[in-house]
Amino acid sequence: MDDKTAHNDGNGDLVKDIPIVPPSEIKKLNEEALKEKREAETSDSTKESVIYWQQTDDVPAKLSDLKETLKEVIGLGVSFDVIFREMNFAGRNAGLLFLNGFTNDMVVTEILTRLTYLKPEDVNNQALNEMMNRYIPHVQVERDTRLSKVIDEVLSGLCALFIEDAHSAIILDTRKYPVRGLEEPAVERVVRGARDGFTETLVTNVNLVRRRVRDPGLHVEIIKVGRRTRTDVSLVFIDDIADRTQVEAIRNKIEEVDLEGLPLGDKQLEEAIVNKGWHPYPLVRYSERPDVVSSHLLEGRIVVMVDTSPSVMIMPTTFLDLCQHAEENRQTPFMGTYLRWIRFIGIFASMFLLPLWMLLVIHPEMKPPGLDILGPQKNTEIPIILQFLIVEFGVDLLRLAAVHTPTPLASAMGLIAAILVGDIAVKTGLFVNEVVLYMAVATIGMYATPSYELGLANRMVRLILLIATALFGAKGFVIGTTLLILVLTTHRSYNSSYLWPFIPFSAKAMGEILFRKPLLMSRRRPAINKTRDNTKMGSDMNPRGEH
Template sequence: MKTGGDWRMADETQTTAGNNEAKEREEALFRKRNAERSDSTEESVLYWQERDEIPDHFDQLKDTLKEVMGLDVSYDIIFREMTFAGRRVGLLFLNGLTDGASVTEILKRLSYLKPDDIESDAVDVMVNHYIPHFQVEESDKLSKAIDKVLTGESALFVEGEGKVILIDTRVYPVRGMEEPAVEKVVRGARDGFTETLVTNVNLVRRRVRDPGLHCEIMKVGRRTQSDVCILYVDDIADRSQVEAIRDKIKEIDIEGLPIGDKQLEEAIVNKGWHPYPLVRYSERPDVVASHLLEGRIVVMVDTSPSVMIMPTTFFDLCQHAEENRQTPFMGTYLRWVRFGGIFVSMFLLPLWMLLVVHPELKPPLLTILGPQENAKIPLIGQFLMVEFGVDLLRLAAVHTPTPLASAMGLIAAILIGEMAVETGFFVNEVVLYMAIAAIGMFATPSYELGLANRIVRLFLLIVTAMFSVKGLVIGTTLLILALTTHRSYNSSYLWPFIPFSAKAMGEVLVRKPLLLSTRRPALNKTRDHTKMGSEMNPRDGH
């Protein structure tokens, strides 16, 4: 017969053994967590429960959710357990990305259930009879349910059913639609894209009410699961181009796209070190709608307020929406002014430096050009210092608070520029021509094209300083060759200049009246080449 002391010793032994077992389990769990190297939700689910299925018991389900998505660790991941009609039900959702009113209405409806209503196949009965929502689906994959919840949907689990009900109750934070800062117009719409994909698609749908407008969505990134949408008008766009873009997006195997569309561009289009962009970025829905009707393909990435338009050319990047908001004559004038500004931003400084270094090359009418006095620093040194100074000011303007931006501009223009000339380090002409070139760069509609042209200007300045006339000629030739060999989805980047098309080049140089522009650009290889029917063609006499 055991005494009281024997019982206490036995209890202490059992307690110690239990503590040791719990400690061993914790250590094994810790080692398992450290050993996990899952790249996707599916791999993580398989790692923790060996099968990508819905567990029959909520205890096992919650254990898996804790390890895979941080249930009870992340404050915004909620698993609400309830009982409806005698069955245990759990609702998994993200606090902040879920529409609370919709979820409350669904739960209120389910609270009316009786045990007789769900005797068999409770999930099917709930989906088809008791969940008043328009986007509902079933799944037997836990990884799919977790991925859907992380996008803002709600997952309704019924214990013992082996299936989950996925309800689209997403609501995303959206900022107000504002006019894009880079693509402002005097006349025209003031709405612009936001960081929400659904809103951006609807802005385009509002302008293109064509049943042929297709919006294909897919996910990119093992971890970010970023939504990427391809938009095109099916009976206009070249299907081979659509398939090529779709296949390249599907082949992407990276962790994610946290920066959005720019990373996607590098993954599918501009994979090398070429400075010139192969896509056109736009934040204006009207610009995107007009390009869709021309047969181009648009790619949107969730969380990015700008979209990519493909394919594009050098001359496409030089055009702006303001030209189409004015009369054809004024639109043509603005286009020529813009072309002139782009040309000046690239070639003015190298040409002027060449004429200063070799005054014998000056035409009689340009004898007034050139510095009237020399400076302490050589011309090429002055140009390089001013170039990098302008870039430094541009970067500083981005990071300077708005109330201080004007003061910074005054410091740059008055103090630095004037003092540099007064002290004899710079000559007046260098500051003047650099300012003109900078204005031409900022007048370039595409920000990416303006940066690329600036790099070309630096290159031409250096080769002109090193090799004089030969350097400028060779540098310009290399530039044209580089742009000619630069391909935008098997299309020439300098089209219609190379290969030359007189009709298409005329439409680039002249903004034609609307009713005279009857055909879509041949570059897009569209299935339907005409923009309007014969009854609207003024050439037919109607």
């Protein structure tokens, strides 16, 4: 009781004279000393908290000491869902620690029922080993002596069995997470194709991919990220295809993440390991479709899954890769190519249509012959650039309102936006018809972009080009477009060019981007992935599929 310790109070100052007490003495502290010790704790991880309360990370020998530590570390007796069930097996006192709601009751009951049949003569001095190896009929069972590791596993949904004087615990994987039903992703819908999409449960997402890629080389590594949340992050790749240097680089970046947690899932992890600055363009591709992810794995890409996130990250990616959609590969090569070109036109229209039209309005002498119909037929008191800015912000406001509007009211909101706002604004002379028309076309092009993040980035580029064109005319448009290309060229996705195969130019790869080639003619994986095996087919098969 006379030993003291010094610790940080969170403001950089050391607080002294905090008593160090073993777990057996915690209950003997008076309320004031215990309150002082609790308020002085500044632990930001389970291990630090365990060591703070019992000076070691070992599992206590006595269940009474264990309960005192659990009370302070995990809130036993305070949190209603933290359960510590005390029992006696073969003459040995035991305790089962688990979270109510995360545990499969039927499995746990079956295990406990089997253990109740044990007699003292059935186990020797190594009671824990005997129970784990002979009497627990379960698949995923492990033993650990670190109390912090045991608590972390329990918080993940597992349960832990403690035996008096064993100095360790048996960890049983009896998890039963709340799972949302498999549904087609709202962002990546296809006319024909699979209707299953990723959910918020990591194990389910991995199974959806393994169902499609039954390759022994498919590796799924697990990494825990976050000192407090201990979020499960999976690194998925095909070992004999993916570039191991790239896999190692991504793995190291994930392991080096030093955050309290990832409550917002994959987006926070992306900011921590990939896109750390203010650049608007995404460096990863998000997908909620298992078939799309499986296809990218077979091309040599690396996939990162985060527990509680229904979307996964695909790396590396490029600008033109983000412009492709699964629907193109669900149609014939000819129709897939047609749909791809329509999508490309819509994407580039969302970026350059409004600045080009405004440039021709400002400088009518630049209109090509036969395009005299371009330009406002009548002017208003509000300058064109101000009209564009108002409509731009209005469209963004409507987009945000649509996200937060309940589904039954969405139709009513659309009518209000289209009739009461748009139509009346034109009739009263606030906007010219062409401004509303071209803004609608540009907005449709933004929504036609397969990647939601890319669509938002293109919208910001359009806004900047509009302002540059309004201020500096043709020079502003040309300089702005040139700077955009330079910025995207210097933008790197894990040491890969963001504009590949346009810069650096690869005629063959560019052809595969512009044209959806027939399956049997696409024989090699994209060079940007630096795959160890770049062939998709056997060397004895010709492009027509004949041996």
